[in-house]
Amino acid sequence: MFALTHEELQALWLTVKLASLVTFILLLISTPLAWWLAKSRSRFAPSISALVALPLVLPPSVLGFYFLIAFAPQGPIGQLSQWLGLGSLAFSFTGLVIASIVYSLPFVVQPIQNAFSTFPHEQLEAAATLGASPFKVFYSVVLPNVKVGLITGAVLGFAHTVGEFGVILMIGGNIPGETQVASVKIYEYVEAMDYSQAHRLSAILLVFSFVVLLAVYRFQKKVSVTGRD
Secondary structure (H helix, E strand, C coil): CCCCCHHHHHHHHHHHHHHHHHHHHHHHHHHHHHHHHHHCCCCCHHHHHHHHHHHHHCCHHHHHHHHHHHHCCCCHHHHHHHHCCCCCCCCCHHHHHHHHHHHHHHHHHHHHHHHHHCCCHHHHHHHHHCCCCHHHHHHHHHHHHCHHHHHHHHHHHHHHHHCCCHHHHHHHCCCCCCCCCHHHHHHHHHHCCCHHHHHHHHHHHHHHHHHHHHHHHHHHHHHHHHCCC
16 A cells, blocks of 8 residues: 555656756765865955855745756756757756755755864864875875865755655646656646545655654764763
C-alpha cells in the first residue's frame, strides 16, 4: 500500500541527484567566498554579502521569474548557451542546477563564513612563521578546524535544495524525468486533488527534513560539549 509509483521514485531520485550536485558545487564555490567575506576589509564586501544573502528574503517566484527571463532563448544567458551549443537552459535539468546554486548559496556560505570568522588569527600567524604557504595553511590548518561549519553548510544546502519549489517550478516546469522533483510532484497531486498521494510523498520529505535537522543539531551539540571541531 505504501509502495511508490515509478513517477514518484523518479521524482525522488531527481531530487536527490539535484541536491547532491548542487551541494558539491556550492562547497567548491562557498568555501573560498566565505573565507574572503570573513577576512576581507574591502569596501565591496558588504555589497557582496548582501548579494549572497538576497535569496533569504527574495520571494522564490521573483528569483525564478528573472532566471526564466535570462534563460529563455531570447535572454542573455539563453542566447549564450545556445551559441555555445548547450541548448536552452529554461525547462532543463542544467537550468535547475544553476538556479538552485544561487537559491541555496546563503545557506552554505553563512555557516562556513561564521566558522572562518571565529578561527583564531594566531594559528595563521604561527603556521606562516613556520614557512607554510598560504594554500598549505588554508588546507592543512584552517579547513580541518572549521569542519563543523563545512558540514553544517553542506547539510543545510542539501536540505534546502530538496525543499525547493517556487524557483524549480518557474525554471523547470513539470517535466517527468527531467525537472519534476518531489516538491513539484506533490503540487501536481494537490492540483489534481489527490490528497492521499500528496500526503504520502509529503510525509517522506517531512521525515527526511526532520532527520537532517536533528542530525545537524546533535552534531553541533556534541562538538560544543567536547570542545572539538
